[in-house]
Amino acid sequence: xxxxxxxxxxxxxxxxxxxxxxxxxxxxxxxxxxxxxxxxxxxxxxxxxxxxxxxxxxxxxxxxxxxxxxxxxxxxxxxxxxxxxxxxxxxxxxxxxxxxxxxxxxxxxxxxxxxxxxxxxxxxxxxxxxxxxxxxxxxxxxxxxxxxxxxxxxxxxxxxxxxxxxxxxxxxxxxxxxxxxxxxxxxxxxxxxxxxxxxxxxxxxxxxxxxxxxxxxxxxxxxxxxxxxxxxxxxxxxxxxxxxxxxxxxxxxxxxxxxxxxx
Amino acid sequence: xxxxxxxxxxxxxxxxxxxxxxxxxxxxxxxxxxxxxxxxxxxxxxxxxxxxxxxxxxxxxxxxxxx
Numbered sequence: 001x002x003x004x005x006x007x008x009x010x011x012x013x014x015x016x017x018x019x020x021x022x023x024x025x026x027x028x029x030x031x032x033x034x035x036x037x038x039x040x041x042x043x044x045x046x047x048x049x050x051x052x053x054x055x056x057x058x059x060x061x062x063x064x065x066x067x068x069x070x071x072x073x074x075x076x077x078x079x080x081x082x083x084x085x086x087x088x089x090x091x092x093x094x095x096x097x098x099x100x101x102x103x104x105x106x107x108x109x110x111x112x113x114x115x116x117x118x119x120x121x122x123x124x125x126x127x128x129x130x131x132x133x134x135x136x137x138x139x140x141x142x143x144x145x146x147x148x149x150x151x152x153x154x155x156x157x158x159x160x161x162x163x164x165x166x167x168x169x170x171x172x173x174x175x176x177x178x179x180x181x182x183x184x185x186x187x188x189x190x191x192x193x194x195x196x197x198x199x200x201x202x203x204x205x206x207x208x209x210x211x212x213x214x215x216x217x218x219x220x221x222x223x224x225x226x227x228x229x230x231x232x233x234x235x236x237x238x239x240x241x242x243x244x245x246x247x248x249x250x251x252x253x254x255x256x257x258x259x260x261x262x263x
Numbered sequence: 264x265x266x267x268x269x270x271x272x273x274x275x276x277x278x279x280x281x282x283x284x285x286x287x288x289x290x291x292x293x294x295x296x297x298x299x300x301x302x303x304x305x306x307x308x309x310x311x312x313x314x315x316x317x318x319x320x321x322x323x324x325x326x327x328x329x330x
Contacts, residue, residue, distance in 0.1 A: 183322070187314065189325075191317075246310060
């Protein structure tokens with residue numbers, strides 16, 4: 001039966017692909033404002049207003065909004081910064097908290113009705129955030145240990161027999177300089193990309209089966225697909241928050257690693 | 264049937280990270296079951312390991328679309 005379905009799909013169903021992530025300009029030809037750009041601007045404003053309102057009248061007995069804001073900030077402060085870096089990590093909490101909330105907002109726009117596109121699935125945004133993190137942890141490391149000391153501690157950690165350095169040093173250098181920002185970028189981008197693609201497949205495929213293929217089999221299979229898309233939406237929301245957490249956690253760990261004098 | 268062999272290759276490539284992530288969370292669950300009060304410490308480590316293992320699968324899907 002499944003091959004039968006697939007054959008029927010092949011005739012009329014256009015499965016979603018990378019092309020669904022390219023948007024035309026909203027205001028017609030010649031302009032450059034696209035949907036992801038609008039989502040970024042909107043979400044930046046939402047984050048700014050959220051933090052402004054939650055911190056505006058800070059009271060000893062917090063209001064509802066202040067409570068939410070303090071919990072988010074406290075989560076990043078205690079669960080990420082202090083755990084991964086230590087007491088010194090308190091200096092980096094503003095950056096980490098901003099990063100966390102910004103990524104969550106951009107990710108979660110993938111499941112907000114009418115927006116429904118995770119802006120972080122366009123590679124430019126995670127790449128830019130990863131470059132900021134890269135600059136910060138390298139800068140912090142070089143300032144703490146000196147230029148030579150930073151690279152010596154990175155490439156030649158003590159307590160290892162010297163032949164191992166032949167293998168270890170290039171790996172550590174490439175890993176720190178190139179692989180870390182690259183994986184930070186790709187992890188966030190393609191998690192959002194793949195998640196959005198799966199959601200599209202379930203919704204569009206279900207819609208095709210129910211309304212265009214029809215018949216008992218089509219409606220039954222399409223209904224399962226559409227119901228599954230609801231479950232997947234919640235799963236996507238979970239993944240989106242988790243990935244923001246992972247991005248910030250890794251940034252904090254890299255900063256923490258750069259601050260440690262001896263490995 | 265039409266399609267790209269890339270996707271078959273990606274499916275095969277995802278086996279490795281899949282097994283890896285399974286092992287990581289199996290160890291995490293084992294650890295929490297034996298010592299529930301260590302949950303907070305283990306959680307961060309488990310998610311870190313998950314993220315590192317997942318990077319392989321993510322690079323795979325990136326290459327599957329790019330190549």
